[in-house]
Amino acid sequence: MNETNSTQPSQPSSQRITAALIDDEPLARMIVREYLQSYPNITIVQECNDGFEGLKTIQLHHPDLIFLDIQMPKINGFEMLELVENPPAVIFTTAFDEYAIRAFETHAIDYLLKPFSKERFDKALHKWLDGYKPEPESAAAQPAATNPAITNPTNTQSLLDTAAESPAQQQRVVVKTAGKIKIIPIEDIHYLEAADDYVKIHTHNGAFLKNRTMGYFEKVLDPTRFVRTHRSYIINIQQVTRIEPYEKDSHLCVLSSGAQVPVSKAGYVKLRSVLGL
């Protein structure tokens, strides 16, 4: 197809790689598409205008690789990834995001700073393609998506954990409920409750489950507004109407919604200091 083929690793032509482009700017997708033309074994399954479309595409086509912008309408790239169960390999394409760059440096497969050159693009792609070179035979024998080296879930997970500390993501929580995506501004949260592997987020329009730990929310949410009053509970202090003694060492916190949340002995100390009592 063209001369740049010489710079690519030898890939078995039988191995098809599927990719999706997720960026809200058509021209930004166009350049990735153009650069990908020199990789005949990579097929673009879908181009997506935003995170919602991206999510649908990932669920539908299970691409091996996505090119993901960060700043996008409604939900950003990180938030979209949070909602994907088995995230594919991700190469971020972004213009300028100091915070994100810090996150990438430790965890991402690679990130491309817009505008990027073909050379830089090739380098990022090869970094990933080389990742499953060690066993080319077995990799060729099985579908790419099942190869753990490609999807690299631990990397994506730690990337998301780091990204979650960014200021934008501390303003809201994105959840998936009955196939729909819901964005919860954090001031709408009444309290959080541990529920097995999930955390149940109670808000004034219902409760939502999120595949996260209590420790994660305790770290991410603003400690001056959210207090972990109990091993299994984090409350929004703006919702507190009164605190009542319960059993010998514990208390009960009554929220404006009427919900009663247990407060442990240690939680009571924390709650009092945050409320300035």
Place this chain on the structure above:
Amino acid sequence: MAKSPLSSGRVVVIFTSWFAIWALLQTHVLLNFGLRAVTALSDSAFSNTILALCCVLISNGMQYYLPKKDRYWYILFISLGLAALCTALCKAALVPLLHTPGDPVDYAVFFTRSWTVRLDFAFLQIGCMCILSVLWYSSEEEQENRQRRNDAERLAKEAELFKLRQQLAPHFLFNSLNSISALIGSRPEQARKMIQQLSDFLRGNLRKEDQQWIPLTEELQYLELYLEIEKVRFGHRLSTELDYAPECLEYRLPSMLLQPIVENAIKFGLYDTTDSVTISIRARLVDNYIRIEVVNPFDPETSRPKKGTGFGLTSIQRRLYLLFARPDLLETRVEENLFITTVRIPANWPAANPTQTAQP
């Protein structure tokens, strides 16, 4: 260093006349005591000249040494010392010179009798001069301090304003460059056009740093340029409406004031919904204010625009406050799913009014 009061021509004239008047008065008094006219004139001319010189000496001397507040009594001693010196000089010079035996009034005896009065007058004159000089130099110093303080404040304010104007989002620049990069391959003509637009935009951005107030019409042109570039990036879902009353076009407003608001509106509009977005900009002259409204859609479900105006608007508020000392010129309101940012510029503000502004 503060300038001596005697460096001003007007003060020198007053100073000289003052001593001339005193010399005349003294002549008159001496004549009344029965001295001969020549003797009286010479006496008063000489003694007042000496006195004037002493005053000049003390006044200029204070340029270099100004007693501190708690040492003002030094002035008394200095004045007394100089007055004594003055009187002694007069005696030493005048008595041998003007004493002619056979005069109706013996000059030597007259001088001996009058020296206390002479000393008193000299002391009072020099003392007055001292006090006036102290006042003069203190006020000069005060003025210098105030000037320095003002300069420092002005510099700090300018630096702050400069920083606030420098909010050209790197996002915008890099994404535009990326769009150009994408266009070059398939649509080079359009890429070239966009480079042109981006250059014009950046040039305007640079030029406006030293030109603080620009006519609304120019600012609107500049905004259009900005919106054109944004439309290349988001053309599929961004449209704009520009609506202005012709009478407000000539009014001036601080440069780079509207662009961050429009930028904020675009960001807000484009990133808070996945649908098509229309950004409206309206300018009207209402109740002696240039009122500019920027309207963008948003999703009331997920956004809380009332809580915190976002960085873009905070910096605008700060700029307006620094320029007009008023916190109420930037307002935001919500109408259903529209977010409306309103800026008002007082139309009778000297720098804003085209008829009052003398354009250099």
